[in-house]
Amino acid sequence: MRVPCFLSTAARSFSLPCPAAGLLCCRLLGPNSVTRNMSSTRQMDHLERTASNYRQNALYPAHVCGIINESETVKRLRIAVHPDFSFKAGQWVDYFIPGVEKVGGFSMCSCPGLLQREGVVELAVKYTKHPPAHWIHRVCTVGSQVAMRVGGDFFFDPSPSDPSVDLLLVAGGVGINPLYSILLHTTELLHRNQASGGRDYNIGSAHLCYSAKNTQELLFKSSIIAACQEFPDKLSCDLHITQQSTDVDSHLQPFINRGRITEEELRAHVDLQRTLCFLCGPPPMIEALSKTLMDFGLPKDRILFEKWW
Template identity: 25%
Template sequence: MAAAKTDHLERTAAEPRDKSLHTVTLAEVNEVNDQVRLFRLELSTPLRFLPGQWLDVYVPGVSKAGGYTITSSPSSAHPPISDDPSSPPCRPFLELAVQKSPDPPAAWLWQDPASITYAELRVRVGGSFVWPPPGVDTRTLRKAVFVAGGVGVNPLMSMLSSLAEEECPFEVQFLYSLRDEGGRRAQARRMLFVERLASIFASGRVRGRLRLFLTGGVGEGGEEGVVSCGIGEGKKCGVRFSRRRMTMEDVAAAVGDASERRFAVVYVCGVPTMTDEFVQKLADSQHGFGMEPHRVLCERWW
């Protein structure tokens, strides 16, 4: 007999979370594809959080909270005040990416957008999978490696967005594995955050590389290619992809040799089969890569 699936509050009972609930307005719903939607939650007052944290989300008529990672950077929830009186005020907001699911909070969010837009929700910030990495002096970092599987990209999107707003002095390697059902012509606009990630790297705001691993589509088995991404102002760029699963060898190559690992940090977020393998091998001093455990951070959501 299969064990009963735990809900978000049960899975995260030991995680830190704020005491207070905030009321937000669901201002906008955008469908990325038939499995993922983006939600813009407007705040009546600024709210502080760290990149990588999630929200307990209470939707109308559902007693238990859903758990969804904030995908926007903290600056979106605490925008600066403009000195220009003619400039319209920027409303503070949070962005969530929510995968389609029969779970009651997610099912509510997947109703007809017209029926839920402008509804009021209650949210609370929580989570310990955050940037900057606890116990690591970021002034000594030479490399940050982000490893995402599917919607595990969500907390890493917030982290990278935050780094792009600053003068990031170290190299960033971003490895992202996701399903692509689009056939041989990969469509970046239907892949969660691919164009946003490509824009950050193409702008030079972050120095490093974005690499995609596409699974589930036609031709999976090692085919290499380039997906064209719109990056704003009519500009396009190409991001290399491989039609296969990401491997430990890919992660190891991104992290670098022993001399580089001492000054690196790795964030892994995805399904447990992926996170467990990668984290164990990165931190294993006998049969793996011997990274200090506090330099290998992970979050499992399934």
């Protein structure tokens, strides 16, 4: 693969010590947490917002090998990456585009298993006027050369010996991306556990609460529903729409709720001893739901979040 001119030809990955080992490495809700302040009159760019986050040292060349219109506002890219590229479910990439000064920051919506099988990762990017997103929607084509560097402290990466947990995944809008990555990884863990006769990691359950404006903006809905149907005793979902006046397709109706995610819904899927909650969406949503979960008595160190707006 040709290395873009702004990269060193000797991109070699090596791991840095992670702030926490074992089951997860996460951003915690607490007085010492560094959150992304969105009230500033000048919105910080991706590199500023994530300056305190873990990121790999290596910057890898890559190229776009597929483009899918996921919705009217979201494009999903398939990106062929360097053989040494690696990531954990839920992490993001610094996204470097030749000729574009701003660096993009996008959570991967694929899982590590896809990378291992096909050598590709996927990003689902909503259109905005921000230069990297604008480039993806207006300029990017199959074959476009880019470069990526993995980062992020928000991921789920259990080892076979780690204790079983119940996952509660809560997403708003395109905040589904890292949580979909985690959900896909969870299904792969379930397959591995079946294939090993129960010797691999044994997850308790995973429930997804996902809210978007309308059913078209519920990204990956068919795959989410299919995963829940494949493992009905382990996976479940509640899909919410907040601004749709038209009827919902009949095959989606059993999974669709009108209105926002409720406290009652969250409470039904919280076990104070077993639940590990991942939240990703607009800051006001995350802040409100984080407070609700803590009011239930869920410990702060079991409420993990990522804010992208």
